[in-house]
Amino acid sequence: MNDSLHAQGARFRLPRPLHPLAWASWLAAIVMLLTLTRNPLYLGMTLGAIALVRWRWVSAADEAEQVLSLSPWRFGLIVVTTAAIFNMAMVRVGMTVIFTLPAWIPLFGGAWTLEALLYGALNGLALTGLFAGFTVINRVVPVRALLRLIPRAFYPVAVVISIAVTFAPTTLQQIQQIREAQAVRGHRLRGVRSWLPLAVPLLEGGLERSLQLAEAMVARGFASGSERTERWPQLLVLAGFATVVVGWLLQLVWKQPMWGGGLLVVGAATLLFGLWRAGRHHPHTVYRPEVWRTRDWLVTAGALLVMAAYLLPVFDRNTIFYYPYPALSWPGFDWRIGMAMLGLLTPALG
Amino acid sequence: MIRLEHLTYTYPGAASPALSNISLDLPDGQLILLIGPSGAGKSTLLRCLNGLAPHFSGGAISGVVRVNGYDPVAATPRVLSQHVGFVFQDPEAQFVTDRVEDEIAFALENAAMAPAAMRVRVEETLDLLDLTPLRDRPLKQLSGGERQRVAIAAALALRPSILVLDEPTSQLDPKSAEDVLNALVRLNHDLGLTVILAEHRLERVLPYVDSIIYLPDDGSPVIFDDARAVMKQVELTPPLVTVGKRLGWQPLPLTIKEGLRFSRPWLTEQRQRDSVRPRHRHRFVRTGAPYLQARRVKVRYGAQEVLRGVDLEVWPGEIVVLMGRNGAGKTTLLRSLVGLVRPQAGDIYVNGRPNKEREVADICRQVGYLPQDPNTLLFAESVGKELEVTLRNHGVERGNWRLEISDQETEQFSDSVSGVNLQSPITQAPAFPITSLLKRLNLLDKADAYPRDLSVGERQRVALAAITVTQPGALLLDEPTRGLDYAAKRTLEQLLHGWRNDGMAILVVTHDVELAAAIADRVILMSQGEIIAEGEPSEVMATSPLFAPQIAKLFPETGWLTADDVSGVK
Numbered sequence: 001m002n003d004s005l006h007a008q009g010a011r012f013r014l015p016r017p018l019h020p021l022a023w024a025s026w027l028a029a030i031v032m033l034l035t036l037t038r039n040p041l042y043l044g045m046t047l048g049a050i051a052l053v054r055w056r057w058v059s060a061a062d063e064a065e066q067v068l069s070l071s072p073w074r075f076g077l078i079v080v081t082t083a084a085i086f087n088m089a090m091v092r093v094g095m096t097v098i099f100t101l102p103a104w105i106p107l108f109g110g111a112w113t114l115e116a117l118l119y120g121a122l123n124g125l126a127l128t129g130l131f132a133g134f135t136v137i138n139r140v141v142p143v144r145a146l147l148r149l150i151p152r153a154f155y156p157v158a159v160v161i162s163i164a165v166t167f168a169p170t171t172l173q174q175i176q177q178i179r180e181a182q183a184v185r186g187h188r189l190r191g192v193r194s195w196l197p198l199a200v201p202l203l204e205g206g207l208e209r210s211l212q213l214a215e216a217m218v219a220r221g222f223a224s225g226s227e228r229t230e231r232w233p234q235l236l237v238l239a240g241f242a243t244v245v246v247g248w249l250l251q252l253v254w255k256q257p258m259w260g261g262g263l264l265v266v267g268a269a270t271l272l273f274g275l276w277r278a279g280r281h282h283p284h285t286v287y288r289p290e291v292w293r294t295r296d297w298l299v300t301a302g303a304l305l306v307m308a309a310y311l312l313p314v315f316d317r318n319t320i321f322y323y324p325y326p327a328l329s330w331p332g333f334d335w336r337i338g339m340a341m342l343g344l345l346t347p348a349l350g
Numbered sequence: 351m352i353r354l355e356h357l358t359y360t361y362p363g364a365a366s367p368a369l370s371n372i373s374l375d376l377p378d379g380q381l382i383l384l385i386g387p388s389g390a391g392k393s394t395l396l397r398c399l400n401g402l403a404p405h406f407s408g409g410a411i412s413g414v415v416r417v418n419g420y421d422p423v424a425a426t427p428r429v430l431s432q433h434v435g436f437v438f439q440d441p442e443a444q445f446v447t448d449r450v451e452d453e454i455a456f457a458l459e460n461a462a463m464a465p466a467a468m469r470v471r472v473e474e475t476l477d478l479l480d481l482t483p484l485r486d487r488p489l490k491q492l493s494g495g496e497r498q499r500v501a502i503a504a505a506l507a508l509r510p511s512i513l514v515l516d517e518p519t520s521q522l523d524p525k526s527a528e529d530v531l532n533a534l535v536r537l538n539h540d541l542g543l544t545v546i547l548a549e550h551r552l553e554r555v556l557p558y559v560d561s562i563i564y565l566p567d568d569g570s571p572v573i574f575d576d577a578r579a580v581m582k583q584v585e586l587t588p589p590l591v592t593v594g595k596r597l598g599w600q601p602l603p604l605t606i607k608e609g610l611r612f613s614r615p616w617l618t619e620q621r622q623r624d625s626v627r628p629r630h631r632h633r634f635v636r637t638g639a640p641y642l643q644a645r646r647v648k649v650r651y652g653a654q655e656v657l658r659g660v661d662l663e664v665w666p667g668e669i670v671v672l673m674g675r676n677g678a679g680k681t682t683l684l685r686s687l688v689g690l691v692r693p694q695a696g697d698i699y700v701n702g703r704p705n706k707e708r709e710v711a712d713i714c715r716q717v718g719y720l721p722q723d724p725n726t727l728l729f730a731e732s733v734g735k736e737l738e739v740t741l742r743n744h745g746v747e748r749g750n751w752r753l754e755i756s757d758q759e760t761e762q763f764s765d766s767v768s769g770v771n772l773q774s775p776i777t778q779a780p781a782f783p784i785t786s787l788l789k790r791l792n793l794l795d796k797a798d799a800y801p802r803d804l805s806v807g808e809r810q811r812v813a814l815a816a817i818t819v820t821q822p823g824a825l826l827l828d829e830p831t832r833g834l835d836y837a838a839k840r841t842l843e844q845l846l847h848g849w850r851n852d853g854m855a856i857l858v859v860t861h862d863v864e865l866a867a868a869i870a871d872r873v874i875l876m877s878q879g880e881i882i883a884e885g886e887p888s889e890v891m892a893t894s895p896l897f898a899p900q901i902a903k904l905f906p907e908t909g910w911l912t913a914d915d916v917s918g919v920k
Contacts, residue, residue: 144452163446169490170442174726180690181726183710184719185816186743197739200729204802209443215406216444220457221431221508283462287455287472 014059018347020145022296023137026053026347029303030133033341034126036310039322039331040118042341043125049344050132056348058139072132079131080124087120088112095327115324122322145290153237153278159222163213171206178202236274243267295349302343309340352376352399352512352544357413359394359403368394371413372572374563376546378511381538383555383577384548385586386565388835389805392548395565396514399546400434401427418511431457435505437515439833441497450492450500451476451485457507471507478541479503479533493676495526499533506537512544513537519551520833523676523861524896531555550835553588553864553900556581557605578602586836589864590900592913606903613904626908629888629915632850632871636665639702641824641855642687642717647696649682649879656682658879659696664855666823669846671866671887672859673897674876680859681722683876684826687857688719701823715744718822722829724813725802733804733812734797737784737819744820784819791815791845807838814845824855831862843868867891867899867911887911 033046054072094113103109143165150158178201187197247263250256309315319332354374360367368391376382384392397403401422404411415422418433438444447453454475458468476482479499489497498518505513515534519527535558537543546563549555562580564573573580581591581602594603597616603609620626640663649657656679664670672680685691687698689710698705700716721727730736788794791811796804801812810830818825825846831839839862846869850856860866866873866887873890875883875897883890888909892902901910910916 142449144447144449159446162448165448177721177723178726180710181721183690184688184714184721185727185740186711186714186820188709188711188743197729201726204729205725212438212440212443213446215402216436216438217446218406218427219400219402219431219434219436220504221428221460222446222456284459285462285465285468287452287459287465287468289465 015056016293016295017140017290018299019290019292019296020141020149021292022299023141023347025300025303026344027133027137029306029344031130032307032310033344034129034133037320037322038119038122038126039320039333040122040125041331041333042320042337043122043129045338045341046344047125047129047132049341049348050129050136052345053348054132054136057136072128072135075131076124076128079127080121083124083127084117084120087123088116091116091119093325115326115328118324118328122324148286148290151275151279153233153275155279155284159217167209170209171202174202174205178205233274233277236270237278238274240267240269240271240274243270295346298349299346302346305340305343309337315340351378351416351418352546353414353416354398355414357398357415358411359391359398360410361394362408362410364409369398370569372565374572374574376544376563376574378544379538379542380560381535381545381558382547382561382563383552383559384546384563384565385550385552385584387567387586387837388807390565390567392565393516396436396516396546396548398422399512399514400430400436401425402436431510432461432508433510433512435502435508435510435513437498437501437505437513437518439517440521441494441501441518444501444504445489445497448488448490450481450487450489453489453500453504454507457504461508471509475503475507478506478537493526494522495529498522498526498530502530502533502537506543512546515545515547515549517548517550517833519549519554524554524863525675527551527554531558534558550833552586552836553590556588556591577604588900589913590904593901593904593916596913596916606900609900609904617905617908628908629910629912634665634667634871636668638666640665641701642857643699644683644687645697645699647683647686647693647698649679649686649691649693656879657686657693660876660879660881662874662881664824664857666853666855667850668871669850669856669858669869670872670874671870672857672874672876673861673863673866675896678876679879680876681828684719684828684857684859687826688717689713690719711743714817714822715820716822716824718814718817718820718825720810720813720817720825720827720830722832724810727813727816728801728809731800732798733788733793733801733815734784736801736812736816737787740816740819746820787815787819790848792841805838806833807835807841810834810838810842811845818849822854824857825849827856827858827860829860829862830858831860831865839865863891863897863899864912866897867901 030046030050033042037043037046089108089112091113092110094111094115096114097111098114098117100111101109143162147158147162150161175198178198181201182197188194243263244267247260247265247267249260250263251260254260310317310320315336316332316334319334319337322331352374353376354372357369357372358367359369372395384395386392394403397407398411398415399417399422403409404423405427411423417430420430420433422430445453446456451472454472455468458471463471476485479502481496481499481503484492484496484500489500492500502513502515502518513534519530522530531554534545534547538545538558547555556577559577561575562573562577564580564584564586566572573583578601581587581604582595587595590603590606590609594609594612597612599609599612603612617626642662642664644660644662646659646661647657648655648659660679660683662683672683674680682691686693687700687705689705689708700713705713728736730739785794788797791814793808793811793815796808796812801809804812827846830842834842843865846856846858850871858866858869870887873883873885873887874881875890875894888902888911891897891899891911892906892909899911901912901916905916908915
């Protein structure tokens with residue numbers, strides 16, 4: 001079965017990989033857009049861009065492999081319908097009444113309006129876009145690549161996370177195995193206590209596997225702590241973090257922008273220096289580090305352009321905040337923002 | 351160069367040492383096989399070579415260990431990782447990352463090798479084990495043999511001069527196991543890498559091995575010598591060597607090619623004297639109806655057809671062995687017989703009753719099913735409790751657990767197995783004699799032991815006890831010889847024969863050709879979801895290149911399959 005899937009994958013030529021940071025900026029732009037705007041025109045453009053990027057990057061083989069997980073289409077269908085119905089049932093505002101239920105029915109009684117339906121559906125669309133954006137990232141950026149963005153000082157943490165990522169699916173598989181093995185022994189699942197026979201082999205098995213893995217890592221020269229540890233870089237990190245928090249509080253809560261800003265800068269510098277020092281005590285190198293190419297610049301620039309168009313007060317920002325109440329109206333559209341949004345398409349190029 | 355002097359090692363909290371007073375001098379560049387009964391401390395010995403014992407496991411160590419001039423105890427496993435590569439039993443349990451290349455690079459990243467040098471090193475290591483076509487593949491997409499080759503490559507990334515492997519093929523099917531062994535032989539021949547390998551499948555490795563370490567479990571001194579010399583002295587021998595010893599062949603043959611030089615003239619001589627007798631066959635008459643019956647069973651997972659209309663019948667009192675390559679649908683067939691897989695088409699009957707609309711738990715009262723990993727079955731705090739839990743699951747009342755029984759009742763027990771009375775309601779079920787079952791499985795003195803502390807063979811027998819305590823009429827076993835040594839295999843064979851003679855219907859899925867030769871009354875070969883051959887073991891197995899046992903290769907056209915068939919001639 002695998003072979004046929006690979007054959008399909010080979011026919012469908014995927015673009016050359018992008019740097020994980022470039023993908024991160026793309027995702028940031030998507031998230032920002034979808035949280036800010038409810039303008040159906042902008043929403044539609046964003047969803048279209050995501051769909052195009054997804055079509056370009058997620059091959060049919062990848063798609064088929066994910067038998068269990070939800071496809072964005074199905075997710076969208078469910079979320080948009082439920083959000084629309086829920087919003088209609090909850091919100092009584094709006095001029096265009098579709099139908100009216102008798103007022104004595106709790107919760108559902110009253111006028112159901114087209115405006116509420118539309119606004120609910122728009123919220124559902126935004127959620128669908130977020131989901132689809134994350135599924136794209138999930139498929140195209142390997143976990144390893146994301147982990148490499150973790151600073152060197154936290155190398156042991158990165159290793160632990162990378163193991164956890166591979167550990168979770170195995171554990172799920174094991175739960176299934178154990179459940180079957182217990183059914184074979186006449187075990188029927190009833191009540192909480194009947195789960196005990198599943199827990200013991202699972203925990204024991206999990207523990208055994210972790211010990212085995214730890215042993216294998218030691219045998220391959222992995223050491224969680226370095227031989228000569230120095231305390232002060234760690235203290236530096238801690239102090240830097242504390243200073244940043246205090247500076248932030250000063251700025252926001254006690255309205256001391258000068259002092260706060262100063263502390264923020266000093267704290268951040270201390271933090272970075274501490275991380276750098278601590279990192280030097282975990283000598284390790286990276287195999288085939290991700291290369292930053294021209295296309296990565298392009299994607300990042302595209303994402304920044306979109307964010308700038310939305311956040312900076314240059315263009316007509318009123319078109320972003322579309323609100324259908326009290327009566328339906330045509331959403332506004334600034335063609336310059338629309339043009340800027342084409343920046344979201346940059347990952348689909350090449 | 352490895353030197354051990356009076357090495358004694360005790361695990362923390364253990365009463366007696368796992369290794370006591372071991373002295374060895376192992377030369378460079380050899381392929382060395384480590385054998386011994388399970389529980390003799392093979393794994394522990396291997397872990398002393400790179401300092402995992404005592405650094406990882408704790409415990410007390412005395413004596414001298416020198417590996418390439420280093421003392422693993424003083425130098426720590428981190429330093430030794432540059433000299434000793436270590437590969438574990440289960441390929442899955444040793445992976446840190448999820449891609450082939452990353453897995454190989456892991457040790458190099460830890461050693462802070464410069465990226466340019468690392469690039470070259472990973473490339474070389476991929477070539478060394480023929481992994482270049484798989485370099486970008488996720489590990490979970492690989493077969494067992496490919497995974498184990500990745501594990502070997504990962505262990506070799508730091509270019510150690512010694513490679514240590516702890517039963518690397520025990521979790522693999524024969525084809526994958528052969529791939530791994532071939533890779534090891536090539537590394538040894540081409541690079542002069544010292545390979546130290548603990549392994550139970552002697553019949554596979556013996557042809558390639560230079561010398562053998564025999565680690566006994568009874569306190570007698572450890573033996574290290576040339577492979578042939580050690581084979582002469584020990585009991586743990588593959589069928590070829592067993593026959594060679596019985597017939598006094600000198601020098602003792604280790605490969606089929608060497609064996610044929612003796613067996614051909616010997617067989618001619620026997621034929622002239624007309625003393626070649628066919629193998630002893632277990633006589634069995636099919637009576638009544640088949641206990642297990644599958645009719646045109648079809649199973650598909652997604653677009654993939656796993657079973658394409660399989661017909662199968664297993665009668666009480668016979669052992670049927672189901673063989674075939676990986677992915678032939680053997681395990682799926684077993685699982686559908688107990689209801690873990692529901693076929694899309696076709697019918698399955700257990701003792702005449704259709705499986706449809708019966709719960710797995712209900713079917714398993716009549717059919718004992720031992721999955722590949724018996725550990726998943728065990729969870730109680732003692733062996734005795736395991737059996738009680740099964741009985742309670744099946745709703746058998748406490749009053750019916752007969753813990754102490756007389757010999758007379760033991761006989762009744764064996765009778766009741768053959769004629770399971772299903773019409774009688776559960777409350778009137780025959781006494782379930784826990785003690786006699788434990789006695790039969792040779793576990794009586796382990797009744798209070800914690801099941802997970804036992805050896806692989808014992809754990810398997812506990813699992814067997816836990817599924818047969820309801821006295822099922824049929825028994826299904828999936829790959830029962832994984833990780834078993836010859837002694838444990840022999841015990842299993844005897845157990846299955848005993849149950850068979852009591853009238854159980856037994857169906858075994860296995861890759862182990864020698865086990866099939868020893869126990870099968872009937873052999874079924876499957877391929878691509880279909881049954882392609884069925885019949886007498888001597889007919890089905892003797893001519894198949896993949897499934898012929900050593901003895902069948904040695905004495906063609908005699909119908910013999912096991913060492914005991916041959917000695918029957920005398």
